Amino acid sequence: MLPMKNMTRRIGLAWTPALTTAVIVAAAAAAGLLPFVKMGLVVNGFILGSIIALGAIGITLIYGILNFANVAHGDYMTMGAYVALFMVEEALPRVGIEGQGLGPFTFGYPVLLALPVAVAVVAIGAIALDAVIYRRLRDRRVNAVVLAMMSLGVAIALRGLVQIIWSGGTQHYPRESRQVYHLPMDVRIAPDSIFIAVVTVILVAAVYLLLTRTRMGKAMRATADNPDLALVSGIDTQSVIRWTWAIGAGLAATAGVLLAVSQAQLLPIMGWKFLIPLFAAVTLGGIGNPYGALVGAFIIGVSAEVSTQWLNPSYKPAVAFAIMIVMLLVRPRGIFGGAEYR
């Protein structure tokens, strides 16, 4: 995956003894369980974790800079998945672009063309919503929880919109059945899953470079650190906010398309249901910390998948929720210590 070692050094981990102990105990427990765990589930967990990561990074950036929990984030994912559906089913066929079963993948190259469109539409939509709605509330200097409340209204309206346009039923991208790869240790992996992992690696690397190498990315981190100081340093916080929405919503749209590919279906409720693993990952990694969200996402993804060895698979969100609650009890600031958690 990513150059993780490099990244952990950069965020300057302060390993407290208690945490070290906890990690050792957890690692020992995991190692003890390992012989009993099906490796295939672990691999699936990393794929699920990839999708969670794309959503969770956006939530944590928005949390860090705008200071509220964006409850509509799941529905931004849904929106992305459906905009891509519109592209592959309606728009692209009109100009003669159709197809499925591209190489080893179930989907066709129209999905690859639809993905950037979905990203752009959802990103622009998120910026527009900020201008019409959230900005007014910020100017009124409302409590952060009112912003979260507002995002609940946005979430409901977005889902309603998806249902009006595409109806409430199950849909899917045009697809063709494909063989899965058989790897050692009884691991089976679908080519689509490899696609999901590759897209995630590329996007996470891009976000990392943006945050550490570009002027706007540094300004985003500065604003998350201290919004008032950012203001008096002359940082244009309005464009920082617009960039944050664009990146967060763009990643969410991608996550939505990838989720639709991996589940082989689209449902209007798919994003809302995904909120629990998303927030669990954000909490685990420490609110406002994008690298933490990435690690949290993989922990949640792998635990949820591995739990299906003993639990009914539909309990996956409950497993994510349980991990989050345990984390809040043990170390509410998250593994890597996020911003303010109180």
Added chain:
Amino acid sequence: MALLEASEVVAGYGETEILHGVSVAVNEGEVVTIIGPNGCGKSTLMKAVVGLVRVRTGRVTFKGVDISAQSPERIVRSGLCYVPQSANVFPSLSIRENLEMGAFVRSGSHPDRIEEMFELFPDLALRPGRKAGSLSGGQRQMLAIARALMLDPALLLLDEPSAGLSPAIMGMVFDRIQSINSAGVALLLVEQNAREALRMSHRGYILVSGRNRLEDRGPALLDNPEVGRLYLGA
């Protein structure tokens, strides 16, 4: 005409009014110190000048332009920079990134200006990749001042630059402030260490309960027995 002129400024937070009409002026190249008891509105005045607190009535002009309703970003762009008393660095950014943020209004990464800052504050040059959150109090203060100097401002506002520093470090900070001033930057200071600050100031103001109380040349205020008794703890 004064570089900065705040006249009859009324400002506050929510329903509370802190400043009931304060007037302060800073001329080109001058060091001016504001002293006064806790809660007299010194910090609020600074925040009102840089646009963090809304000016309700009264006027603030900088270089002859009314800035009382301008955004902090525009005020910074026009050459007025500010160092808050606490939380004045970006803790998760490196020293170099903090300095880059000081020059955000001008695109680019400004390596030359950063080198100049490293010459002025050699401590910062030792490990420019270090996170500001891991710096000592004195180093943070220097980084905060350096960040505010990145744009080569005409006027620098410093809110209690010596707060919480050891006497040795404090002496060094005051020394830097003087060299910044001798490079032509005007300074407006709020200081608890009033004696030290007035000694290097051209002029000083005393605020009490959100109103002007006294105004004089720095040394004259130091010699004023009433000031000494009431505000300098002599």
Added chain:
Amino acid sequence: MDVIGVISYSAGFAIMAGIYGVFALGLNVHWGSTGLFNIGIAGFFALGAYTAALMTTQTPDPALFEDFKFGGNWSELGFLDLGIDLWFFLGLGAASIVCGVIALAIGYVTLRLRDDYLAIATLGIAETVRLFFLNEKWVANGSKGLYRIPKFLGDWISPENYDYLYLVVVLVVLAALYAAVERAAKSPWGRVLRAIREDETAAEASGKNVFNFKLQAFIMGAIIMGIGGALFAHNVRFLSPLTFDPLLATFIIWAMLMVGGSGNNKGAILGAFLVWGIWSGTQFLPGVFSDPNFRFFMIGVLIVAVILIRPGGILGEERKVARSADGARI
């Protein structure tokens, strides 16, 4: 529809509006009075409904309901057969206790932290409760649902007129809860809650144990929601995990409170009747307005619009009344 039909439909409508009124009151204790952001009302709704149903439902005839799995059946114990349906009240009590205990657990973990954690935790509880009743078929028949939940005092009145009786029951419970909540809001306890909502730091500085007050308010709201769930179970008399979808078990209740006026108990009840009226009424409209998806969309738009345009809802907060009453005493 003839006149009788209209009246009988109105009774059915009013029962649901009244039950939603109970939920809106509970949510007002959370959000309106204390600023607690609960987006998993459906969890307490389902817990209350299932608990009451399991307490009161008798095992159905296996011949009629093939493969019926059911963990309740306590009413056959028979020791409380006092001629009136005491089990109904036990169900109500059990529903409120279960919801209160769950609220205590989640609140204990999250209420020391930022407000948003509570929201996420309530969302998690709602989903976990739904998954529990869906997968653990031995408890309440899984996705096939729980049938034949008994009517309260069902023997007293003919089935076609039963709605009028149950409407009275719902309104009595609603009135009692309103009185209790109103009393609590005007007590010193309620004033502390408002102080916490306005400025938590200041409340903390004046020596109030903010965490305890928030926890108490969270439990109190959850108990009210549990009672609402119980009332609902005895009205529809059939429960399945699908009953508790986020729209009708969480979102619409938010719309009710926001429209009526958060922070105002009268507003909560007014909002419940109004929004439920619009929701039920629009299904008779022609064209797009009766489209459930359009109505779903409008619930979201309604919440957004109220916060932007009229944050106090129709009635606004009753804050000044409380303060002047306070002042008069001094």
